[in-house]
Amino acid sequence: MTTGSVNPRRADTRRNHERILATAAKSLACSGEVSFNAIAKQAEVGVGTVYRHFPTPEALILAVYRREVRQLVEIVPSLLEKYPPEQAFRVWTTDHLAHYMMTKRGLADALRAAGASRGELPAGAYQDMVRAVSTLLQANVEAGTVRADLKPETILRGLGGLLYLDPKGEWRGDVASLLDLLWRGMGTGRA
Numbered sequence: 001m002t003t004g005s006v007n008p009r010r011a012d013t014r015r016n017h018e019r020i021l022a023t024a025a026k027s028l029a030c031s032g033e034v035s036f037n038a039i040a041k042q043a044e045v046g047v048g049t050v051y052r053h054f055p056t057p058e059a060l061i062l063a064v065y066r067r068e069v070r071q072l073v074e075i076v077p078s079l080l081e082k083y084p085p086e087q088a089f090r091v092w093t094t095d096h097l098a099h100y101m102m103t104k105r106g107l108a109d110a111l112r113a114a115g116a117s118r119g120e121l122p123a124g125a126y127q128d129m130v131r132a133v134s135t136l137l138q139a140n141v142e143a144g145t146v147r148a149d150l151k152p153e154t155i156l157r158g159l160g161g162l163l164y165l166d167p168k169g170e171w172r173g174d175v176a177s178l179l180d181l182l183w184r185g186m187g188t189g190r191a
Contacts, residue, residue, distance in 0.1 A: 085139035101162035
C-alpha cells in the first residue's frame with residue numbers, strides 16, 4: 001500500500017535533473033558552450049550526476065532545447081488568465097520568448113558544434129511556437145487590440161530580431177522597443 005508520497009530519492013533526482021538543465025540553459029545563453037564540470041559546480045551536484053542524467057553533451061543540449069520550448073508554450077494559458085491579452089503578449093515576449101531566443105542562439109551554435117543531425121532535433125517545436133503565438137493573437141483579436149488578418153508565422157518572423165539581444169546588456173529595453181514597433185503594425189488602427 002502506498003501513502004501517495006514521493007520517494008525522496010526520486011524527488012532528489014528530479015530536482016538535480018532540473019538544476020542541471022537550468023544551469024546548462026544559462027551557460028548556453030551566455031557562452032554557447034557546455035562544460036560538464038562547470039555545470040556540475042554551478043548546479044551544486046557532482047560531475048558524475050551530470051553524466052548519469054546526460055551521458056553526452058549532445059543529450060544535454062537536446063534536453064535544454066526541449067525544456068525551453070516546452071516552458072515557452074506551456075506558459076501561454078496562465079499568462080492569458082493572469083493578464084489582459086495585450087499585456088499577456090508583452091509579458092510572454094519579454095519574460096519568456098526573449099529568454100528563449102537568447103538561449104537558442106547559444107543552443108544553435110552548440111548543436112552545430114556537437115554535430116547533431118536534423119533528425120535528432122525535437123520535431124514540432126516550430127509548430128508548437130506557432131500555436132502559442134496563435135493563441136495569444138486570437139485572444140488579442142477577440143479583445144480588439146490587433147487586426148484579425150495577422151498570421152502567427154509573420155509575428156514570429158518579426159520577433160526574430162530577439163535573436164540579436166545581448167543577454168549581458170540592457171535587453172529588456174530593446175525588447176520593449178521592438179514590441180512597440182510590432183504592436184503599431186499589428187494594431188487595429190483604433191486609438
